[in-house]
Amino acid sequence: MAQPAGTTEETSGAGSAPVWTAGRRPRVVIIGGGFGGLACADGLGGIEADVLIIDRRNHNLFQPLLYQVATAALSPADIAEPIRKSVGRHRNISVLLAEATGIDTAAKAVLLEDASRVPYDILVIATGSDYNYFGHDEWRQLAPGLKTLREARMIRQRLLSSFERAERSDDPLERRAALTTIIIGGGPTGVEMAGAVSELGRYMIRRDFRRIHQDEMRVLLVEAGPRLLAAFPEELSHYAEDYLRSIGVEVLVSERVVAIEPGSVQMGDAHVACGAVVWGAGIKASPAAAWLGLGGDRIGRIPVTPALNIENHPEIFCLGDTALAMGEDGQPLPALAQVAKQQGQYVASVIRDLTRGRAQPRPFRFHNRGNTAVIGRNAAVFDFGRFRLKGRPAWFLWAIVHVYLLINFEKRVLVSIQWMFRYLTRQRGARIIDEKPEFSEGEEVPLASAAVRR
Template sequence: MPQVGGHRIVIVGGGFGGLACASKLGGAPVDVSLIDKRNHNLFQPLLYQIATAILSPADISEPLRRTLGKKRNIDVVMAEVVGIDAQRKAVLTRDGAPVEYDTLVIATGSVDNYLGHDEWKQHAPGLKTNRDARQVRETLLLAFERAELTLDPEERRKLLTFVIVGGGPTGVELAGAIAELGVFLLQRDFRNIAPKELNIILLEAGPGILSGFDEKLAQYALRRLEARGVDVRVNTPVEAIAAEEVTAGGEKIPTACVIWGAGVRATPVAEWLGVEPQRGGRVAVAPDLGAIGFEDIYVLGDAASVQGEGGPFPALAQVAKQQGQYLGRKLRLSAEGRHDDAPFRFRNRGITAVIGRNAAVFQSGRFKLTGRLAWWLWAIVHVYLLVNFEKRLLVSVQWIWTFLTGQRNARLIDDRS
């Protein structure tokens, strides 16, 4: 472990927030340890493109050591955190020794929220990790292969029915991408299935999809999804999910593929700290992100609920990233003996969702954009947000190829074990 400055900052979580915080602390007179159960930072906004065979996991995953390797005061620890001993000032990990801290930053993000029905998870994976996305990709592609071979019309209908739960950006993007993939495959590559047999159902419990967006943009997205053949059902909460069957709006829907995109809840940080969780399981923090009731613990991103100063903020990558940058700078100044008591301020960069080729929505304050232009803006911004030139080039090549030919580079069903 590095022993540069003596003061030891431990960051838990290498997502957008944790990594931004660590990066700001490179070269500062402190010892930093970044703990994550993964070895990589994952660009989650593009996970649905892994699930729909456009990109490969490596294209949106960057090893933490690669990002931080040259910052010699920062140490990466691959371990799963299972608790925090605030008395002893130590982070507890599953297999290894406790990691002691002087200052602790918690940036562990969120997990899929199954609304009290964790038993649904086995039948309806979410989309939070590469493993999830690969599993969805395999289920999708296998469903087409099996539908091509079966002679039983009911089995075939079930195999060609894809249910997506949740009409937020994740659900909308998935539904649009699956529709595009399916139509392409059935027109070009399969022999026994007609594109009209494809049955993609998007379930939303509330009165409309994309509830965080302006009503006009939501209406646009709805029209574009329906034009692609997606069956969008609003005011239709899921009642049950079993093997190969979803019940919603009183109807039993046989399906070989259910994907969960109906919201998230915070990782169990409140439990680790022994504090009362706020809405969504988040931990109350002051405007400087300090956990309320603690002197030396900060929480940021999806796990934090800022009290006052515009908070709590939505569970967005840009919030986590900005909070990580803010806190990294603050801790750096503090280590250098300078102090900055300014609270965190969120600069909203706008929100966006993509429905498919040439169709997206973008909204920033009163500025709204739909269609081809929004789609190009979405694509350029997302390429730019990737971590380095190599990934930008790889993703661009694959997007351009898909745009020109409709083909998908990663239509890969793993060898069966």
């Protein structure tokens, strides 16, 4: 028999239901406004609870298309929307622009950067992940990743500025260095960036520049492992590598980066002078495990129960890249948008049932809708498990899926129109260079004097 909200109830996979004062609306706090956090918030719209989203940025972001902002195919506003706009129709949901720095589980409060505290009855941790520089955080400024709009704009600034510097240079070696882009990491981000940078340079140089030539451009994709797209079947991995080589990308597998300096990257004993470096070599979870005093896995993810809450803390849920949740095969679920979104929807259903005094649903089960990566124009790979797709059909399916996943109808229409225009004309409409860029937005990294490799 269901018990009224405000009492304690044993639930499968989650221990005891959270407790709050009878007759008072429960306070649900969600840390993070990404895929998982927003999916959870949307599912809690209109319930008898006060929901608060805490995020250090005022917008949600469709990260899978950040590489298109970095390569001037889309503008930042095409893939981002203010969080307040996303949840504004739900009167029980509010937003706080602040940065969480800790969690006091005894007092049930989230600690903020300004030393204030936000109390909660139910807490959802959806703080995502960051790039892992494997102990070399000093490389971050020289080799930005693709997690934020700021980083994407920084990469775009450096890419476009390097073409301009090459155009005005009379030194062949300096031009060659400026037109060299190095992408570190052969996962989906690295593969997508390599293909996009190659296409950007080839078509832009041929049409818009007069003193530099297409054959002076180099794109290097560096992967420490034996093959690209290690999470994909070997058939698709080999297809991706062959396609990238066919469009001029130099693919270096089993190659480790030793050092990154202003204007150059060292691999083994060789230095490669370059105009821009992009990082995509691995991720680590947010520091949420440390906030809770828990030991995460090797990349900092928090172990969760089948109901996605934390052992001995049934009132705290964790999802997305921050959660170490196991699939039916006993392996950790991947850091994918579809995983975070499904988990957010599931946690929302659990919280709705808790506030209504209903029995908890069955443990979370991930429904895999396929893993994909785009490689270039008319080229992508799609892995559905037993069924695999590559080439033009996979590219069209990738485009359909990504348009569908955008935050609202307006973004879907805008991105679709721009993609059609870009497909027909091969032109990039977001090629903006700031007149006096701040360091944080894309300082012109000086070129190294080292000889160009090979």
